[in-house]
Amino acid sequence: MVSIALKRITKDFAKKRVLDDVSLQVENGEFVAILGPSGCGKTTMLRLIAGFEQMNSGTIHFNDEIIASPEKNLPPEKRNVGIVFQNYALWPHMNVEQNVGYALKIAGVSSDERRRRSLDALATVAMENFAGRAPADLSGGQRQRVALARCLAANPSVMLLDEPLANLDVHLRASMEREFSDFHRRTRATMIYITHDQSEAMALADRIAVMDGGRVMQFARPHELYREPRNEMVARFIGNGLVLPVADLQRGRADGTVNVDIFGHRSEVRARKDQARLAGASIGVHPDDLKLADSPAEGFAAEVERITYRGSHVQVHFRPRHAPDLSLSLHASHDRRVSAGDTISVCVGDGWVIPEAA
Amino acid sequence: MTDIAAVMPRERRPAPAFRLGPETLTLGILAIFVATISLAPLGRLALTAIAPDGTLDLAGTWSVLARPRVFTAAMNSLYVALASTLLAVVLGSVAALLTVHGNIRFKAAWVFGFVLPLMIPPQVTALAWVQAFSPTSPVLGLFGLAMTPGARHPLFSAGGIIFLLGIYNAPLVFLTVRAALRRLPANLAEAARASGAGNLQLIFTVLLPLARAGIFAGAAIAFVSAIGNFGIQAMLGIPARFPTLITLIYQQLNSYGPSGLSDMAALSMLLSLITVIALGLSNWLGGRGDVRVEEGGRPAEIGLGRWKMPVEAGAWLYLAATLLLPLSALFATSLVKGFGQQLGWDTLTLTNYVNALFHHASIRDAFATSLLLTVTAVLLLSVISLVLAYFISWKKGALVRLIQMAAELSYVLPGIVLGVAMILFFLRPLPLVGFSIYGTVWIILAAYLSNFLALSLRPLLGGFSQIDRSLEDAARVAGAGFFQRMRDIILPMLAPAVIAGGIIVFMSALNEIQVSILLVSSSARTIGPMIVFLEEGGSSTLAAAVGCLMILIVLALMGIASLFAGRLPKGALPWRD
Numbered sequence: 001m002v003s004i005a006l007k008r009i010t011k012d013f014a015k016k017r018v019l020d021d022v023s024l025q026v027e028n029g030e031f032v033a034i035l036g037p038s039g040c041g042k043t044t045m046l047r048l049i050a051g052f053e054q055m056n057s058g059t060i061h062f063n064d065e066i067i068a069s070p071e072k073n074l075p076p077e078k079r080n081v082g083i084v085f086q087n088y089a090l091w092p093h094m095n096v097e098q099n100v101g102y103a104l105k106i107a108g109v110s111s112d113e114r115r116r117r118s119l120d121a122l123a124t125v126a127m128e129n130f131a132g133r134a135p136a137d138l139s140g141g142q143r144q145r146v147a148l149a150r151c152l153a154a155n156p157s158v159m160l161l162d163e164p165l166a167n168l169d170v171h172l173r174a175s176m177e178r179e180f181s182d183f184h185r186r187t188r189a190t191m192i193y194i195t196h197d198q199s200e201a202m203a204l205a206d207r208i209a210v211m212d213g214g215r216v217m218q219f220a221r222p223h224e225l226y227r228e229p230r231n232e233m234v235a236r237f238i239g240n241g242l243v244l245p246v247a248d249l250q251r252g253r254a255d256g257t258v259n260v261d262i263f264g265h266r267s268e269v270r271a272r273k274d275q276a277r278l279a280g281a282s283i284g285v286h287p288d289d290l291k292l293a294d295s296p297a298e299g300f301a302a303e304v305e306r307i308t309y310r311g312s313h314v315q316v317h318f319r320p321r322h323a324p325d326l327s328l329s330l331h332a333s334h335d336r337r338v339s340a341g342d343t344i345s346v347c348v349g350d351g352w353v354i355p356e357a358a
Numbered sequence: 359m360t361d362i363a364a365v366m367p368r369e370r371r372p373a374p375a376f377r378l379g380p381e382t383l384t385l386g387i388l389a390i391f392v393a394t395i396s397l398a399p400l401g402r403l404a405l406t407a408i409a410p411d412g413t414l415d416l417a418g419t420w421s422v423l424a425r426p427r428v429f430t431a432a433m434n435s436l437y438v439a440l441a442s443t444l445l446a447v448v449l450g451s452v453a454a455l456l457t458v459h460g461n462i463r464f465k466a467a468w469v470f471g472f473v474l475p476l477m478i479p480p481q482v483t484a485l486a487w488v489q490a491f492s493p494t495s496p497v498l499g500l501f502g503l504a505m506t507p508g509a510r511h512p513l514f515s516a517g518g519i520i521f522l523l524g525i526y527n528a529p530l531v532f533l534t535v536r537a538a539l540r541r542l543p544a545n546l547a548e549a550a551r552a553s554g555a556g557n558l559q560l561i562f563t564v565l566l567p568l569a570r571a572g573i574f575a576g577a578a579i580a581f582v583s584a585i586g587n588f589g590i591q592a593m594l595g596i597p598a599r600f601p602t603l604i605t606l607i608y609q610q611l612n613s614y615g616p617s618g619l620s621d622m623a624a625l626s627m628l629l630s631l632i633t634v635i636a637l638g639l640s641n642w643l644g645g646r647g648d649v650r651v652e653e654g655g656r657p658a659e660i661g662l663g664r665w666k667m668p669v670e671a672g673a674w675l676y677l678a679a680t681l682l683l684p685l686s687a688l689f690a691t692s693l694v695k696g697f698g699q700q701l702g703w704d705t706l707t708l709t710n711y712v713n714a715l716f717h718h719a720s721i722r723d724a725f726a727t728s729l730l731l732t733v734t735a736v737l738l739l740s741v742i743s744l745v746l747a748y749f750i751s752w753k754k755g756a757l758v759r760l761i762q763m764a765a766e767l768s769y770v771l772p773g774i775v776l777g778v779a780m781i782l783f784f785l786r787p788l789p790l791v792g793f794s795i796y797g798t799v800w801i802i803l804a805a806y807l808s809n810f811l812a813l814s815l816r817p818l819l820g821g822f823s824q825i826d827r828s829l830e831d832a833a834r835v836a837g838a839g840f841f842q843r844m845r846d847i848i849l850p851m852l853a854p855a856v857i858a859g860g861i862i863v864f865m866s867a868l869n870e871i872q873v874s875i876l877l878v879s880s881s882a883r884t885i886g887p888m889i890v891f892l893e894e895g896g897s898s899t900l901a902a903a904v905g906c907l908m909i910l911i912v913l914a915l916m917g918i919a920s921l922f923a924g925r926l927p928k929g930a931l932p933w934r935d
Binding site for chain 2: 050051052075076077078079080081082083085086087089090091092093102103106107150154156
């Protein structure tokens with residue numbers, strides 16, 4: 001296995017910039033997820049690492065060796081990467097064992113040895129009894145396992161996974177998630193996992209690179225992304241976050257907190273230790289952090305716009321009195337009777353001052 | 359596990375971005391090949407037409423084209439091509455509507471019969487129809503409708519040419535209109551029904567307008583095929599003294615030999631110009647109006663109600679008239695000793711077949727030459743078009759587009775134009791080998807490769823569009839190089855499409871006459887023109903026997919191909935419903 005470094009990569013497609021000065025360092029044996037909405041450049045990044053595309057500037061390093069730069073480019077067949085494709089890409093004219101053993105055949109491994117290693121790889125994903133089957137006779141989850149085994153049997157330096165669960169139904173997705181996680185624990189392979197599903201990325205990855213508009217927005221551990229988003233994009237994207245404007249940042253009671261004015265009401269929220277005092281900033285909160293306050297003194301005043309019944313709770317849509325242009329919502333239990341036109345008081349349970357917006 | 363350091367050169371000196379890898383090399387060879395067989399000959403033709411002596415001489419070109427007989431021939435060509443296209447569009451569209459939307463019985467068999475004329479060499483078709491209307495016609499004789507001896511043959515006329523070209527090209531329109539109708543979902547027709555439209559209103563206000571792209575595409579193919587159809591124009595037009603551009607070019611070579619080449623080049627350019635303008639015009643007409651639909655689902659069925667029986671009867675009567683009538687006449691003629699004899703137990707003989715197969719050396723040689731050329735062309739084109747389709751589908755670029763355009767151009771231009779271009783380009787000795795391939799089989803092979811490349815490419819492009827590119831990407835990351843991927847991944851997956859393309863090329867090359875008619879010599883003769891030579895030499899019965907043998911070969915090929923039908927891409931075999 002290797003460590004992978006992407007250094008200042010820029011890639012244009014027909015004058016459109018799809019990757020813009022992207023740098024990323026993936027450690028040996030690490031499981032990294034590349035997360036972002038469609039069109040953010042994540043698939044291009046995977047194809048660059050695999051060697052299917054060439055960049056306009058920047059370099060890619062495997063263990064400190066340059067394997068790709070605008071001048072020279074090691075072709076995919078020489079990079080020793082493994083890919084699990086979104087549509088599995090199993091060759092329909094070969095059976096499961098032939099699919100898994102193809103890379104070994106190309107490498108000139110003897111047929112006995114090939115058979116042993118193919119079956120080993122299939123055993124890792126509990127598919128050794130399907131060696132003689134045609135891919136067309138397998139279910140979606142089984143194909144996914146074979147694709148994984150094929151990738152594994154080639155003993156690649158790095159495994160690239162391109163939205164491998166996107167074509168599976170919800171049920172299967174949960175069990176495959178566990179499989180991937182086990183698989184990584186057993187093999188300690190360096191894995192780069194492309195996805196647009198944040199819960200998948202959170203569940204699996206050691207670290208997640210959030211991408212948007214061809215740039216890496218933040219590269220951090222899952223809980224850091226959730227609790228300490230570096231910019232507004234991450235704050236909004238992760239966990240359906242909300243971004244609220246705040247004013248008059250003052251030192252908080254403890255280290256790493258500040259006292260801010262949220263729509264006319266002062267609250268304590270978390271912030272970087274070195275957060276400067278400012279006249280205005282933005283904070284990231286999650287929907288569950290907004291709560292109905294018991295008395296008007298505990299929160300900011302707002303006007304209820306409408307109520308949506310959601311079964312386990314009701315969703316209250318409201319506009320803060322200090323910012324009537326802003327439409328927000330919170331979840332309330334059924335025993336709190338509110339209706340459209342009421343004035344309520346909303347408190348912010350937890351928030352984080354977004355450093356880059358400040 | 360492979361160590362990255364081992365496969366990477368240690369030095370950091372940047373290698374040149376352009377490497378002469380196997381892919382670049384293959385593409386280069388493809389480009390040279392297409393340039394040699396297609397671009398260079400056609401370029402030479404254009405140059406000869408406008409600058410016969412090396413300097414631009416438009417006045418000279420004009421003096422060739424301004425001759426009254428050229429003008430007449432051009433007008434005749436346009437007239438028969440347009441009129442027969444109209445006939446083909448009507449017949450083909452009705453057949454497509456009937457088979458896609460009508461609930462007629464034995465549909466598959468009817469489709470087979472309707473498309474069959476397309477598979478039969480046009481000169482054989484012409485010969486069969488000529489026999490059908492002869493005084494000894496067995497079928498017409500049965501009804502007492504046979505012609506009186508001595509009367510002018512009704513098919514030796516402009517009307518006869520139009521009639522035969524129309525019937526011959528109707529399947530071409532049928533195939534494109536059928537494809538266009540099949541992609542219309544049933545709910546469009548159901549919505550029209552719910553709005554109160556009857557059968558005819560449905561057809562004329564919804565189905566046909568939405569199929570317009572298919573109709574115009576079919577019309578364009580029919581026009582191009584008609585104006586370049588040497589078999590029918592020569593077999594009927596020469597005896598009728600009805601000159602067209604294509605027969606004029608043929609007679610020019612016969613009368614003056616290669617010395618008349620610059621005149622022939624000018625005529626060929628005129629013919630090409632008409633072809634290209636017609637294609638552009640139909641493309642423009644067919645492309646107007648928005649006909650985008652959500653594809654999928656079964657096409658709507660139109661119940662024929664009490665008209666079912668008459669419509670079915672009419673459909674089968676059409677097949678009887680266009681297939682049985684001519685073919686039975688051809689078969690009958692092939693079984694008698696001398697032309698004009700009535701077929702009966704006392705005149706029945708297999709002499710013609712024995713002569714054609716064993717005694718007539720030139721016929722035997724022609725069969726052998728055609729078979730050899732056809733098999734060679736199929737093998738070469740299978741490999742070439744597999745690789746070319748790979749580049750066209752997955753490695754787009756300016757050079758690839760140019761190669762594809764050149765292939766398409768030498769396919770749509772009339773075969774006789776290609777023949778003239780080949781003579782012009784290959785008349786002089788080749789630079790390395792030192793002799794000219796004019797008059798040998800090699801020039802015919804070159805013309806076949808040029809003419810049929812686009813034909814064998816088509817099913818492969820369809821095949822590539824059906825497989826996902828990631829299958830190749832997966833092989834690349836497994837470490838497979840270009841040729842390994844071609845052998846292990848791409849060829850096995852596209853084998854059915856390669857076979858389909860091979861069959862289509864095989865039948866086209868065996869049937870063709872217009873490409874090789876100018877290129878044959880006493881030492882290199884193909885079977886297609888043989889029938890014209892035999893008929894011109896007065897051996898009608900022998901010509902009929904050769905024609906029947908060719909139809910037999912075609913039917914056998916269709917049968918063999920149909921065995922693979924289940925594994926072929928849909929639409930690869932045109933005669934399958």
